[in-house]
Amino acid sequence: MAYAYLFKYIIIGDTGVGKSCLLLQFTDKRFQPVHDLTIGVEFGARMITIDGKQIKLQIWDTAGQESFRSITRSYYRGAAGALLVYDITRRDTFNHLTTWLEDARQHSNSNMVIMLIGNKSDLESRREVKKEEGEAFAREHGLIFMETSAKTASNVEEAFINTAKEIYEKIQEGVFDINNEANGIKIGPQHATTNSTLSGSQGGQQAGGGCC
Amino acid sequence: CMLCLYFCSELRKHSWSGIPREVRPITWRLLSGYLPVNMERRDLVLKRKRDEYFGFIEQYYHSRTDETYKDTYRQIHIDIPRTNPLIPLFQQPAVQEVFERILFIWAIRHPASGYVQGINDLVTPFFVVFLSEFVEEDVENFDVASLPLDTQRNIEADSFWCMTKLLDGIQDNYTFAQPGIQNKVKALEELVSRIDEDIHNYFKRYEVEYLQFAFRWMNNLLMRELPLRCTIRLWDTYQAEQEGFSHFHLYVCAAFLIEWRKEILSMVDFQGLLMLLQNLPTIHWGNEEVGLLLAEAYRLKYMFADAPNHYKR
Numbered sequence: 001m002a003y004a005y006l007f008k009y010i011i012i013g014d015t016g017v018g019k020s021c022l023l024l025q026f027t028d029k030r031f032q033p034v035h036d037l038t039i040g041v042e043f044g045a046r047m048i049t050i051d052g053k054q055i056k057l058q059i060w061d062t063a064g065q066e067s068f069r070s071i072t073r074s075y076y077r078g079a080a081g082a083l084l085v086y087d088i089t090r091r092d093t094f095n096h097l098t099t100w101l102e103d104a105r106q107h108s109n110s111n112m113v114i115m116l117i118g119n120k121s122d123l124e125s126r127r128e129v130k131k132e133e134g135e136a137f138a139r140e141h142g143l144i145f146m147e148t149s150a151k152t153a154s155n156v157e158e159a160f161i162n163t164a165k166e167i168y169e170k171i172q173e174g175v176f177d178i179n180n181e182a183n184g185i186k187i188g189p190q191h192a193t194t195n196s197t198l199s200g201s202q203g204g205q206q207a208g209g210g211c212c
Numbered sequence: 213c214m215l216c217l218y219f220c221s222e223l224r225k226h227s228w229s230g231i232p233r234e235v236r237p238i239t240w241r242l243l244s245g246y247l248p249v250n251m252e253r254r255d256l257v258l259k260r261k262r263d264e265y266f267g268f269i270e271q272y273y274h275s276r277t278d279e280t281y282k283d284t285y286r287q288i289h290i291d292i293p294r295t296n297p298l299i300p301l302f303q304q305p306a307v308q309e310v311f312e313r314i315l316f317i318w319a320i321r322h323p324a325s326g327y328v329q330g331i332n333d334l335v336t337p338f339f340v341v342f343l344s345e346f347v348e349e350d351v352e353n354f355d356v357a358s359l360p361l362d363t364q365r366n367i368e369a370d371s372f373w374c375m376t377k378l379l380d381g382i383q384d385n386y387t388f389a390q391p392g393i394q395n396k397v398k399a400l401e402e403l404v405s406r407i408d409e410d411i412h413n414y415f416k417r418y419e420v421e422y423l424q425f426a427f428r429w430m431n432n433l434l435m436r437e438l439p440l441r442c443t444i445r446l447w448d449t450y451q452a453e454q455e456g457f458s459h460f461h462l463y464v465c466a467a468f469l470i471e472w473r474k475e476i477l478s479m480v481d482f483q484g485l486l487m488l489l490q491n492l493p494t495i496h497w498g499n500e501e502v503g504l505l506l507a508e509a510y511r512l513k514y515m516f517a518d519a520p521n522h523y524k525r
Contacts, residue, residue: 034297
């Protein structure tokens with residue numbers, strides 16, 4: 001399917017915070033209470049629309065365990081957006097954010113948009129990290145922030161789409177060199193032909209099977 | 213002794229093309245090198261090894277909450293419920309506790325690698341096979357707590373030791389930066405470039421890297437790509453082969469990739485290729501498919517193992 005831009009994402013964060021569940025909810029609109037472990041990296045994709053333009057998201061979901069870090073690091077480069085995920089019911093996953101952020105900043109291109117995500121917002125009774133703390137961390141480090149629930153789908157669309165919006169704006173501002181694929185952005189075949197091909201091309205929503 | 217050597221080579225020969233269910237538990241114990249061939253020593257060795265394992269438990273298992281080991285234990289603890297989540301057997305508390313003990317003891321006794329995700333999968337074939345000795349039909353739904361405690365303990369100890377033997381042969385898969393896996397993925401790429409140029413060039417054209425799909429094939433020994441029953445059949449052969457889990461596995465991976473040749477070459481972009489390669493449709497696979505896969509792997513090994521630029525062991 002034709003698209004105006006392709007954005008590459010990476011999802012990072014501690015083991016068991018719900019990275020794969022967020023991806024599954026976003027690409028397949030379903031929740032799997034017990035998800036298989038992610039080994040190394042796994043791939044997902046979906047088409048979204050921003051400003052009337054079709055944008056293809058290609059997403060690398062990484063394993064959270066430290067042992068895989070040497071493999072997952074190589075995926076930072078070539079990513080335009082990163083979702084940095086912690087679990088609001090586990091304080092230690094929030095405490096490790098600084099390490100994740102340092103790692104991401106060190107191995108990615110400097111314009112990569114980072115979205116901080118506090119996942120499992122449906123588990124309010126087990127909450128260990130206040131929403132304000134997430135907001136403060138994001139403000140301090142220049143990240144966008146959202147709380148999500150991969151289980152109820154709350155804010156999941158928004159998290160992926162808002163990240164894309166930010167990248168899109170940066171492109172408009174000329175911050176990204178879109179001709180350099182190492183930035184995780186690719187111009188689609190549709191781009192040159194303006195908006196005329198857009199109508200009726202909303203079908204890419206249920207990727208999963210690799211339809212777009 | 214000569215007789216033992218002869219017995220061993222005969223056992224390997226007969227096991228290569230699949231071991232009958234009734235004799236699989238004892239054959240696996242023998243092939244893995246856990247149980248001695250010499251009949252007179254078997255009972256003694258089994259008792260000693262089982263006692264040794266439970267000695268480890270007594271000595272070390274309480275340390276799982278210590279500062280040094282608590283991260284290892286926590287990782288294992290959250291991974292166990294995610295091990296084969298769709299098979300009811302592995303959701304039983306008694307079984308999950310067995311897995312936690314096996315993996316924790318193995319991890320702290322092997323600090324060079326420690327526990328790496330994927331190792332959890334490697335216990336399951338042993339556990340299922342040793343359990344099958346006591347189950348008439350459906351192992352995957354059997355209630356383990358209904359077995360006598362002694363039996364449960366023996367299954368646990370045997371699974372631990374056989375898994376340990378397996379991991380001894382592939383330890384560099386799990387040490388820092390996982391060099392064993394990096395090398396094997398490179399070797400796979402090199403092998404495929406010689407076996408099937410079309411697929412190799414197709415990957416190049418669409419910028420698919422072997423590491424993007426084959427990392428998991430090596431890290432989990434194809435267990436995530438095949439139903440458990442197929443893995444068990446596969447391991448009959450891996451244990452019958454010399455260096456089955458390390459060396460022969462490479463040829464199996466190459467044969468497995470080529471198996472999907474038609475599907476691969478029908479994809480029209482990177483995305484389609486990646487989605488296919490990480491969700492290969494093997495759900496209906498059984499002994500027949502695995503048998504064909506192994507035969508093809510054997511052929512590839514025979515044809516390509518001694519060719520120039522061959523992957524060095």
